Amino acid sequence: MQVLHRLFSCRYMVKEKDRVGELPTSKEAYKTTFRLAWPSMTESVLVCLTGAVDTMMVGTLSPQAISAVGITNQPKFILLALIFSLNVGITAVIARRKGENNQEGANRCFKQTLIVASILAILLFLIGNAIAEPLLRFAGAKADIIADAVLYFRIIMVGIFFNSLGLAINAAQRGVGNTRISMTTNLTANIVNVIFNYFLINGVWIFPKWGVAGAAVATVLGNFVAFVMAVCSVIPKNRYISLFSKAKWSFDKLTMQSVTKVSSSACAEQVAMRVGFFLYAKIVADLGTIPFATHQVCMSIMSISFGFGDGFGVASATLVGQSLGAKRADIARMYASICQRMALIISTVLFAAFIIWRREIVGLFSTDATIISQGSMIMIIMAFTTHAQTSQVIITGALRGAGDALHVALTSLLSIAIVRPILSWVLCYPVGWGLYGAWIGVMLDQFTRLGINWSHFKKGKWTKIKL
Numbered sequence: 001m002q003v004l005h006r007l008f009s010c011r012y013m014v015k016e017k018d019r020v021g022e023l024p025t026s027k028e029a030y031k032t033t034f035r036l037a038w039p040s041m042t043e044s045v046l047v048c049l050t051g052a053v054d055t056m057m058v059g060t061l062s063p064q065a066i067s068a069v070g071i072t073n074q075p076k077f078i079l080l081a082l083i084f085s086l087n088v089g090i091t092a093v094i095a096r097r098k099g100e101n102n103q104e105g106a107n108r109c110f111k112q113t114l115i116v117a118s119i120l121a122i123l124l125f126l127i128g129n130a131i132a133e134p135l136l137r138f139a140g141a142k143a144d145i146i147a148d149a150v151l152y153f154r155i156i157m158v159g160i161f162f163n164s165l166g167l168a169i170n171a172a173q174r175g176v177g178n179t180r181i182s183m184t185t186n187l188t189a190n191i192v193n194v195i196f197n198y199f200l201i202n203g204v205w206i207f208p209k210w211g212v213a214g215a216a217v218a219t220v221l222g223n224f225v226a227f228v229m230a231v232c233s234v235i236p237k238n239r240y241i242s243l244f245s246k247a248k249w250s251f252d253k254l255t256m257q258s259v260t261k262v263s264s265s266a267c268a269e270q271v272a273m274r275v276g277f278f279l280y281a282k283i284v285a286d287l288g289t290i291p292f293a294t295h296q297v298c299m300s301i302m303s304i305s306f307g308f309g310d311g312f313g314v315a316s317a318t319l320v321g322q323s324l325g326a327k328r329a330d331i332a333r334m335y336a337s338i339c340q341r342m343a344l345i346i347s348t349v350l351f352a353a354f355i356i357w358r359r360e361i362v363g364l365f366s367t368d369a370t371i372i373s374q375g376s377m378i379m380i381i382m383a384f385t386t387h388a389q390t391s392q393v394i395i396t397g398a399l400r401g402a403g404d405a406l407h408v409a410l411t412s413l414l415s416i417a418i419v420r421p422i423l424s425w426v427l428c429y430p431v432g433w434g435l436y437g438a439w440i441g442v443m444l445d446q447f448t449r450l451g452i453n454w455s456h457f458k459k460g461k462w463t464k465i466k467l
Contacts, residue, residue, distance in 0.1 A: 013337040014330045018460075023334060033315055033338045036179050041311020043183035045304060046190055057197045058215055059366050063293040065212055066366070068148035070296035071141045071285060074278040076156065079124050081270035083164045086117060087171035089263030092403050093255070094175025094241070095318050096467045099325020103240060107247035108255050110172045110234075114165070115249065121164035128157035139278065140285025140292075148212040155216035159223035166223065169230040176240045177318055178233075185229040193222035258467045265405035269412045276416035283425050284438050290370055291435045297365040298378045298439070302389075305354075305382070308346045309390035312339040313397030320401035329463035336398035336457070340391060347390045354383035378439050385443040392450040395457050404462040411452045420445035 009026050024032070058065045077084075090113045097106040132153045133146070141149045170182035196218035203209025210217065237244045284295045316339040323332035354361070358379035362372050399408050420441050427437025456462070 013334045018333065019330045020328055021330075023331065029334060029338055030342070033312075033319065033335060033342065036177055036318055037312050037315035037339065037342065039179040039183035039311075040174070040314035041308055043179075043186045044307035044310040044314075046183075046187055046307075056365050057194075057201050058212065059297075060202065061211055063290055063366065063368060063371065064145050065148065066293040066296050067285075067289050068141070068145040068212055069152055069215060070292065070299075071136060071139055071145065071149050071281070072153045072156070074274065074281045075135045075139050075153065076128075078274040078278060079128050079160070080164070081274050082120050082267060083117060083124070083167055085263045085267035085270045086113060086120070086259070087167055088266035088400050088405055089113070089259040089261075090168060090171040091175045091317060092262045092321055092401055092405075093258045093467055094172050095321025095401060096258075096325040096403070098176045098240070099322040104245070104247050105255070106172075106176065107241060107245040108252065109259060110241050111243075111245075111247055111249045112251050112255055113172070113259060114168055115251075117164055117168035118161075121161040124160050124164065125157055128160065129154055132157070138282075140282040142285075142289065144289060152212050152216045155213060156219050159220035162220075162227035163223040166227040166230040169234055172241050173233065174314055174318055175321065177322070178240070179314060179318070181230070181233045185226045185233070188229060189222040189226035192225045193218045196221050261467065262400075262403050262405050265409045266400070267409075269405060269409035272409060272413035272417040276412070276418070276420050279417075279421040280424055280438070280441070283421060283428055284435065287428070287435060287438075290368070291374070293366070293368075294371045294374045294378070295435060295438070297362060297371060298375050298382065300365065301354075301361060301379070302382050302385075305347070305350045305386050306389060306393065308350070309343055309393035310397075312343045312390075313393045315339055316394050316397040317401030320398045321403075324402055324463065324465075329460075332398075332402070332463060333460075336394070339394045339398075343390045343394055344387070347387045350386050351383045354379050354386065358383075374435055377436060381436070381439045381443055385446050388443075388446040388450045392446060392453055395450070395453045398457065399453065399462050402462040403465040403467045404456075407456055407462070408453070411449055411456075415445050415448040415452070419448050 014023060023029070058069050090109065093109050094106045097103075097109065133150050136146060136149045136153060166185065170185065173179070173181045197215055198204055199207040200210045200214025200218055201212075203214075208214075231243075233239070234241055234243050236242060285292045287295075316336050319335035319339075320332040323329070323335060358376045359372060362375035362379065365375075366372065396408055399405070423444055424438045424441030427433045427440055428435070429437075431437055433440070
């Protein structure tokens with residue numbers, strides 16, 4: 001009991017020499033963390049579950065359909081990399097302004113970055129449609145899935161404008177601690193997505209049977225609903241972040257410098273991540289349609305465990321940013337540590353579930369005997385990856401919230417763009433472990449990022465970054 005008390009008590013999380021003033025009580029600190037974390041965690045997990053349900057529904061068509069939809073994921077995320085990078089800057093700067101009690105500065109940042117997000121969204125739509133087929137062929141799409149993959153990709157590009165702006169608004173809301181808004185918009189959108197998947201994939205009731213195209217249309221409808229709800233959240237004038245605040249829409253040097261400082265490093269991180277994920281997916285795609293379908297099923301399951309870590313990562317970024325804005329680096333350290341402790345419990349539960357019910361979980365996605373057999377083995381590797389994955393996501397969130405996106409970018413470049421694809425290729429082909437080798441590469445990537453980011457976090461240089 002004494003060990004658990006020391007592990008979870010706030011007064012043991014910050015050294016005496018690092019304290020600036022009184023720390024919140026453990027009860028207050030955990031309550032604040034949970035208040036921010038549970039909406040983001042719920043949102044992330046439900047989004048991942050919806051993606052998993054998408055895979056299940058498409059899986060009723062064929063393993064080829066799973067591969068056709070799955071092959072579009074990394075190309076899509078490559079195009080969205082600029083939006084994701086911008087959003088890191090939005091959250092970090094607005095959280096810092098909130099901690100400084102500078103509401104006008106927060107709204108200036110929101111309005112200016114919304115304009116930038118709109119321009120980027122239009123460009124992404126045009127580029128995505130123009131290069132869809134060569135991009136997917138390069139990603140590893142074979143002759144038996146290329147037609148469906150291109151059709152699916154071009155349809156979801158229609159929704160990228162709504163998706164990009166909705167994500168930007170939600171990033172601003174997270175900066176001021178309004179994580180429930182993002183949860184509500186995404187939850188509703190995902191319900192819409194699942195409903196129209198049901199109707200449009202297999203042609204239920206009066207709806208046409210569009211198969212893979214139906215899944216894409218359902219995604220676009222979900223994106224549009226999320227966008228409308230996000231816009232509605234910033235219309236009232238009495239909200240901390242509002243479209244109708246007195247803050248000007250015109251660009252100012254200080255605001256854009258602050259956002260660019262974080263977003264440029266985050267962009268480098270996104271490029272490294274997406275290139276690494278892209279190469280990794282291509283390595284697995286070259287194994288064949290059935291192994292890639294198995295891989296997509298397992299990635300859908302792994303994303304659920306990521307969702308729990310991501311929720312605490314969002315809370316960590318927000319609380320760290322606000323604490324540093326209030327000149328309380330000690331409290332920033334404390335909140336990052338609390339997120340780690342709370343996520344440790346969830347990771348342990350997931351570890352047990354992935355081991356005990358691995359065949360049953362994979363069986364939800366496909367009845368193919370090969371997919372279930374290979375997927376069950378991969379679930380064991382996944383279980384032993386869960387704690388490292390969740391922990392490194394939370395530390396990364398804290399560093400982003402502090403504005404230390406450069407370190408995160410360099411770590412991603414080393415681990416995701418170099419370690420993961422090289423080790424995965426070596427273990428897949430020369431060593432001959434195939435799909436299992438690719439997943440061992442994922443596990444080693446997660447532990448590499450955890451080790452590097454944890455060492456950097458403990459040094460504390462991130463507490464001195466100015467925005």
